[in-house]
Amino acid sequence: MTLDLPLVCAAVIALAVFLYVLLDGFDLGVGILFPFARTPAERDTMLNAIAPFWDGNETWLVLGGGGLLALFPGAYAALLPAFYLPIVVMLLALILRGVAFEFRAHGRRRGKSFWTACFAAGSTIAAAAQGVVLGAFVQGLKLKDGAFVGGAFDWATPYALLTAAGLVAGYALLAAGWLMIKTRDDLHGRARTWARLAAVAVAVMLGVVSLATLLVNPVAAARWGWTGRGFELVRLVRLVPIPLLGLAGLAVIFVGLGRRSHVWPFVGGVIVFVSGYLGLAASFFPYVAPYGLTIWQAANADSALRLVAMGLAVILPVIIGYTVWVYWVFRGKVAADAGYH
Amino acid sequence: MHLDALMLSRLQFAFTLAYHIIFPSFTIGLASFLAVLEGLWLLTRREAFQRLYLFWLKVFAISFGMGVVSGVVMSYEFGTNWSVFSRATAGVLGPLLAYEVLTAFFLEASFLGVMLFGWKRVGPGLHFLATCLVALGTLVSSFWIISANSWMQSPAGFAITPEGRMVATDWVAAIFSPTFPERLAHMVLAAYLSTALMVGAASAFALLRDPRQAESRIAMRMAVGMCLVVAPLQLVVGDISGKDVTHRQPAKLAAVEGFWETRAGQPFHVVAWPDRATESNRFEVSIPGLGSWITAGDARATVTGLKDIPRADRPPVAVVFWSFRIMVGLGLAMIGLGVWGAWLWLRGGPERSRLFLRAAVLMGPAGFVAVIAGWTTAEVGRQPWVVWGVMRTAAGASPVTAHEVGASLLAFLLVYAVVFSAGALYILRLLGAGPAAASQPLAGGSEPPGSPLGAALEEGAP
Numbered sequence: 001m002t003l004d005l006p007l008v009c010a011a012v013i014a015l016a017v018f019l020y021v022l023l024d025g026f027d028l029g030v031g032i033l034f035p036f037a038r039t040p041a042e043r044d045t046m047l048n049a050i051a052p053f054w055d056g057n058e059t060w061l062v063l064g065g066g067g068l069l070a071l072f073p074g075a076y077a078a079l080l081p082a083f084y085l086p087i088v089v090m091l092l093a094l095i096l097r098g099v100a101f102e103f104r105a106h107g108r109r110r111g112k113s114f115w116t117a118c119f120a121a122g123s124t125i126a127a128a129a130q131g132v133v134l135g136a137f138v139q140g141l142k143l144k145d146g147a148f149v150g151g152a153f154d155w156a157t158p159y160a161l162l163t164a165a166g167l168v169a170g171y172a173l174l175a176a177g178w179l180m181i182k183t184r185d186d187l188h189g190r191a192r193t194w195a196r197l198a199a200v201a202v203a204v205m206l207g208v209v210s211l212a213t214l215l216v217n218p219v220a221a222a223r224w225g226w227t228g229r230g231f232e233l234v235r236l237v238r239l240v241p242i243p244l245l246g247l248a249g250l251a252v253i254f255v256g257l258g259r260r261s262h263v264w265p266f267v268g269g270v271i272v273f274v275s276g277y278l279g280l281a282a283s284f285f286p287y288v289a290p291y292g293l294t295i296w297q298a299a300n301a302d303s304a305l306r307l308v309a310m311g312l313a314v315i316l317p318v319i320i321g322y323t324v325w326v327y328w329v330f331r332g333k334v335a336a337d338a339g340y341h
Numbered sequence: 342m343h344l345d346a347l348m349l350s351r352l353q354f355a356f357t358l359a360y361h362i363i364f365p366s367f368t369i370g371l372a373s374f375l376a377v378l379e380g381l382w383l384l385t386r387r388e389a390f391q392r393l394y395l396f397w398l399k400v401f402a403i404s405f406g407m408g409v410v411s412g413v414v415m416s417y418e419f420g421t422n423w424s425v426f427s428r429a430t431a432g433v434l435g436p437l438l439a440y441e442v443l444t445a446f447f448l449e450a451s452f453l454g455v456m457l458f459g460w461k462r463v464g465p466g467l468h469f470l471a472t473c474l475v476a477l478g479t480l481v482s483s484f485w486i487i488s489a490n491s492w493m494q495s496p497a498g499f500a501i502t503p504e505g506r507m508v509a510t511d512w513v514a515a516i517f518s519p520t521f522p523e524r525l526a527h528m529v530l531a532a533y534l535s536t537a538l539m540v541g542a543a544s545a546f547a548l549l550r551d552p553r554q555a556e557s558r559i560a561m562r563m564a565v566g567m568c569l570v571v572a573p574l575q576l577v578v579g580d581i582s583g584k585d586v587t588h589r590q591p592a593k594l595a596a597v598e599g600f601w602e603t604r605a606g607q608p609f610h611v612v613a614w615p616d617r618a619t620e621s622n623r624f625e626v627s628i629p630g631l632g633s634w635i636t637a638g639d640a641r642a643t644v645t646g647l648k649d650i651p652r653a654d655r656p657p658v659a660v661v662f663w664s665f666r667i668m669v670g671l672g673l674a675m676i677g678l679g680v681w682g683a684w685l686w687l688r689g690g691p692e693r694s695r696l697f698l699r700a701a702v703l704m705g706p707a708g709f710v711a712v713i714a715g716w717t718t719a720e721v722g723r724q725p726w727v728v729w730g731v732m733r734t735a736a737g738a739s740p741v742t743a744h745e746v747g748a749s750l751l752a753f754l755l756v757y758a759v760v761f762s763a764g765a766l767y768i769l770r771l772l773g774a775g776p777a778a779a780s781q782p783l784a785g786g787s788e789p790p791g792s793p794l795g796a797a798l799e800e801g802a803p
Binding site: 051052053055056058059061062063065066067068069070071073074076077078079080081084085087088089091092094095096098099101102103106107111115146147148149152300301303304307308311312315316319322323326329330 | 402403406407411412413414416417419424425432434436440444448451452453454459462463502508509512739740742744749752757763764767770771
């Protein structure tokens with residue numbers, strides 16, 4: 001049997017996108033939680049908890065874009081024009097929150113509060129825009145011969161708003177979990193409260209979005225056994241471990257919160273994201289643009305796939321290795337002495 | 342100029358790219374400069390090197406952040422605005438860009454964290470290694486991006502499928518396309534020169550206030566030395582690159598030089614206003630024979646003029662003609678500045694001439710202007726092709742509307758204006774304060790420089 005190169009590459013791209021969602025998820029989430037901090041010192045600590053990592057985290061987004069272009073140019077060329085406006089909004093929001101890391105430290109009074117606001121708003125808007133793109137993807141897009149032929153606002157639906165709200169809540173949950181790991185005392189306590197609220201919001205949104213998906217996307221619904229009137233149990237049972245995993249994740253969060261654990265709420269959040277991601281895979285595989293383009297149709301020429309696959313096989317483990325090392329270097333609670341002010 | 346989606350996409354890409362290139366031009370050079378400073382500090386243990394390192398590290402952190410976020414835009418803009426181009430060329434360009442992310446971006450982004458915040462967490466050796474890896478990352482990044490762009494200028498090692506897609510048949514030939522080595526050298530030298538001019542300008546500004554400021558005296562000499570060696574070298578490399586254009590892109594060359602007629606002994610137009618409508622130059626000031634000598638190496642050589650190139654294949658002439666002259670003019674000024682500074686150095690020190698210091702301050706942004714002018718020459722001169730001789734720019738646009746692109750262009754203009762103003766203000770503020778104000782993280786407080794707490798600590802310090 002020969003190696004199905006597009007399939008292997010799709011798995012790697014999927015992993016890269018998932019790592020992006022987890023890693024940038026918690027640092028975008030810190031921006032979402034920014035307005036709820038009590039003091040400027042708390043905000044400084046929150047920023048310090050992600051400052052050494054955010055740049056590396058965001059690089060996974062560049063790998064998502066560059067990797068998609070290199071491996072599945074058909075999908076890259078079909079999806080990006082379809083989501084033109086939300087993607088531009090996401091990029092602009094990422095700019096404003098990205099520069100805020102440095103600018104906040106250099107701004108004086110008005111400058112500092114302006115960049116504080118930019119960091120919070122930019123992070124939230126970037127997360128929401130990603131949620132809109134997710135929703136628009138799930139709804140499906142109008143394709144003809146592999147090119148987008150729909151309108152500029154096809155993405156703008158109530159469903160996309162739901163997924164946007166869901167992703168914002170999800171990122172807030174990851175961030176609250178991260179802050180519980182990285183902070184102590186008052187801020188840690190507040191992060192615990194945020195984690196509880198975000199987990200409730202995520203649980204509600206997961207349920208609402210899942211049900212809404214059955215309504216907006218009949219093809220995906222059929223895969224889950226939904227016929228329009230009831231469930232076909234045979235199909236549902238095969239996939240039911242995925243939502244059960246999500247419930248397990250929520251349980252880990254709440255039990256972790258109850259036992260005053262510093263680490264388990266974050267782990268639980270990660271499990272919830274894994275479950276959501278697997279749910280998407282089950283609904284859409286092997287389509288990269290539902291339901292008009294499969295990974296084999298969208299794949300690049302063999303010579304390109306082989307070259308990139310070789311690079312991924314050799315370099316990606318090295319990248320993951322030094323990324324882990326950087327997280328190890330900055331392990332433990334962040335220094336947060338209010339006395340320095 | 343008709344503002345359809347295609348034209349707006351061109352304007353947006355040109356704007357976001359011109360904006361972005363400023364920061365890599367600065368950080369490629371600055372990263373290497375920081376590696377040299379930290380190396381010198383570890384070697385000699387002179388505090389001045391450490392203070393210089395910490396001073397320029399803060400400037401580096403700001404410009405690097407601005408480069409990262411404006412660079413993320415580029416990696417998505419290929420798809421949002423040029424999806425047909427992306428689909429057609431992904432067989433060659435896709436892997437080059439993917440390798441840039443894999444071999445450069447992760448390296449830079451991950452070790453930048455250690456560089457900025459790792460002072461207390463890793464030993465001096467590891468910290469120096471992190472600085473070197475970031476510097477290496479910036480260079481590797483330019484390798485891939487110049488490789489991709491050189492392929493678009495002189496495509497090689499590929500075939501075209503029946504669907505009209507370009508597919509690599511020989512990766513070595515595609516990555517190392519014919520003009521790649523000299524174009525890579527030209528860009529890296531440009532980055533080093535731009536940085537040297539900024540370092541020189543900041544040092545000159547400090548020396549104008551206090552000619553005895555120790556760190557600025559050192560940095561000024563480093564900048565002058567860099568200018569003295571690199572500026573003339575850049576002229577040579579640029580000339581090699583120019584000869585490539587003569588042989589491979591005659592339409593671009595004719596536009597660069599304002600040649601309309603094909604003839605032997607082309608003159609060099611020092612000043613002219615090329616007019617596409619009349620197919621001639623207005624207000625010419627020319628030197629006979631020099632044009633052929635510069636472009637072909639022989640004053641009597643015959644060089645093709647634009648009239649022998651079909652109208653549909655001609656690039657915009659005036660833009661290319663003038664952007665080239667701005668680049669070369671600034672390059673010559675840089676050579677002059679390097680020689681002047683070196684001569685003063687021999688006679689007791691650059692800080693003895695206030696006129697020189699003022700000139701050095703004035704030349705601070707010259708490198709960035711020259712880089713943008715040079716890229717304008719290269720990219721506008723390549724028009725109407727996006728892949729020279731293979732695919733036209735007009736054929737590569739996305740199926741998006743003028744309204745969408747118009748809205749995004751306005752938003753980019755607005756956001757970039759705010760971000761650029763703030764970034765420039767904060768960098769100038771740092772440069773204005775000078776290296777004497779740089780803190781010593783190893784001896785002082787426990788917060789790293791560049792962190793919000795560290796910065797707040799400095800501002801509160803007496």
